[in-house]
Amino acid sequence: MWLLPLLRKSCLIANHLRGVNADFTWYRIINACNLPQARHDIVVDIYERLPVPFGLVRFGVAPDHPEVKNVINTFTQTAHSERFYFHGNVNVGMDISVEELKEAYHAVVLSYGAEGNRSLAVSGEDLIGVFSARDFVGWYNGHPSNKELHPDLNCETVVILGQGNVALDIARVLLSPLDMLKKTDITQRALQTLAASRVRRVLMVGRRGPLQIAGTIKEVREMINLPGTKADLLPVDYDGIAEALNDLPRPRKRLTELMIKTLKMEDGGQEVLPGADGKRVAGIRLAVKKLEGSGEGAQAIPTGHTEDLECGMVICSIGYKSLPIDPAVPFDPRRAIVQNNLGRVQGTAGLYCSGWLKRGPTGVIATTMNDSFDTARIILNDLEAGTLDMSIHKPGAQDITALLKARGVREVSFSEWEKINSEEVRRGEALGKPREKLLDVEEMLAVAWS
Numbered sequence: 001m002w003l004l005p006l007l008r009k010s011c012l013i014a015n016h017l018r019g020v021n022a023d024f025t026w027y028r029i030i031n032a033c034n035l036p037q038a039r040h041d042i043v044v045d046i047y048e049r050l051p052v053p054f055g056l057v058r059f060g061v062a063p064d065h066p067e068v069k070n071v072i073n074t075f076t077q078t079a080h081s082e083r084f085y086f087h088g089n090v091n092v093g094m095d096i097s098v099e100e101l102k103e104a105y106h107a108v109v110l111s112y113g114a115e116g117n118r119s120l121a122v123s124g125e126d127l128i129g130v131f132s133a134r135d136f137v138g139w140y141n142g143h144p145s146n147k148e149l150h151p152d153l154n155c156e157t158v159v160i161l162g163q164g165n166v167a168l169d170i171a172r173v174l175l176s177p178l179d180m181l182k183k184t185d186i187t188q189r190a191l192q193t194l195a196a197s198r199v200r201r202v203l204m205v206g207r208r209g210p211l212q213i214a215g216t217i218k219e220v221r222e223m224i225n226l227p228g229t230k231a232d233l234l235p236v237d238y239d240g241i242a243e244a245l246n247d248l249p250r251p252r253k254r255l256t257e258l259m260i261k262t263l264k265m266e267d268g269g270q271e272v273l274p275g276a277d278g279k280r281v282a283g284i285r286l287a288v289k290k291l292e293g294s295g296e297g298a299q300a301i302p303t304g305h306t307e308d309l310e311c312g313m314v315i316c317s318i319g320y321k322s323l324p325i326d327p328a329v330p331f332d333p334r335r336a337i338v339q340n341n342l343g344r345v346q347g348t349a350g351l352y353c354s355g356w357l358k359r360g361p362t363g364v365i366a367t368t369m370n371d372s373f374d375t376a377r378i379i380l381n382d383l384e385a386g387t388l389d390m391s392i393h394k395p396g397a398q399d400i401t402a403l404l405k406a407r408g409v410r411e412v413s414f415s416e417w418e419k420i421n422s423e424e425v426r427r428g429e430a431l432g433k434p435r436e437k438l439l440d441v442e443e444m445l446a447v448a449w450s
Helices: 025-032 055-059 071-079 100-103 134-139 163-174 190-193 217-224 242-247 249-261 366-384 397-406 414-430 441-448
Strands: 003-004 045-047 084-087 107-111 130-132 155-160 200-204 271-275 281-292 299-312 315-318 351-353
Touching: 025 217, 045 397, 055 071, 055 134, 071 084, 084 397, 084 414, 100 107, 107 366, 130 134, 130 271, 134 163, 134 190, 134 315, 155 163, 155 299, 163 217, 217 249, 242 249, 281 315, 351 366, 414 441
Parallel strands: 045 084, 107 351, 130 315, 155 200, 155 315
Antiparallel strands: 003 107, 271 281, 281 299
């Protein structure tokens, strides 16, 4: 969870649990403050639960998308600013409270993403072999909280519930030739498991139709063009779709045309089903639905029919949800967001939010980047308008560091993170990879403080 406080002589904090983080927010604020017309008395402090920064980029971006991870280079340049300080290994909400941060800083920005999972709320969801997309992605991307995950890929068929980019990423990782993955920063543990995998078929199941899938054309095209893999789309799902093409927005039209071109033309209530032992997943029962309405407003209506599919694993990629961090922060449990107006947290001056915590878990990285820029602009506007009273002295990190030290919490600085980075790169080079991530927090701390 990233969380940020802002001020003069001390400004912005972040703390990362998982999911979308504050990378874009602090990058925007620091760089906005470097403009000739901007004020230069702002200092940014980021508080991060883990000893390592870059949450979403490090733990969420697919390992075979290194071009997306290049943004880390830009973040690192920003982090070397003399007005930026990284405080890793600090869990906001446990080691330090939001109220204590507000006392120390002129403004605090919460940007800790969505570490909760949306539940299927169906029978069999807790069977062995059923995983959340968040945990599965964390497993192959090396998140410390998923280091003990041991997915059993000794099966031919995996079902993924969901049709967004995360679902497509997981399908691609499961089916990619091993030689492609060996050149990425996927963890060695995941690579070894995938090397022994028997998975030959991945079924992606969506509640609605082709016109409503959440994946983007880049990820769909990658899946279609994956070496050694054939996309098998169901013709019945595309009845009447061609006639609707001209009325679609251009991005949706291009995506739909790609799927129609790929279509394989040939004849041919939900529940997770247990095997004979009653403990392990053996299949999934799907409720067959029909669409009523059109476009994004189409509704999936039950037909009363069901269809059973055999599989050895089910991965639920139906979305994430944010969780409350601190009782002092107003939280909407139904929408799973912090209550806010354009990023200003309701009912409490000097408290802001950004990313999925602000608007819900939707959109791609560019969406989150633009959203964080909006929050940064709101903060800078409030500074200029005097909404944030900068005449009041705020001690910033000086007081917070003292409180943490008294509580036995030792921080990790950015230069200490760079020790971890160097060690990961060294280990990766020995394996012919960009890096081999450390999976254990204690090992990270040992390297950082060596």
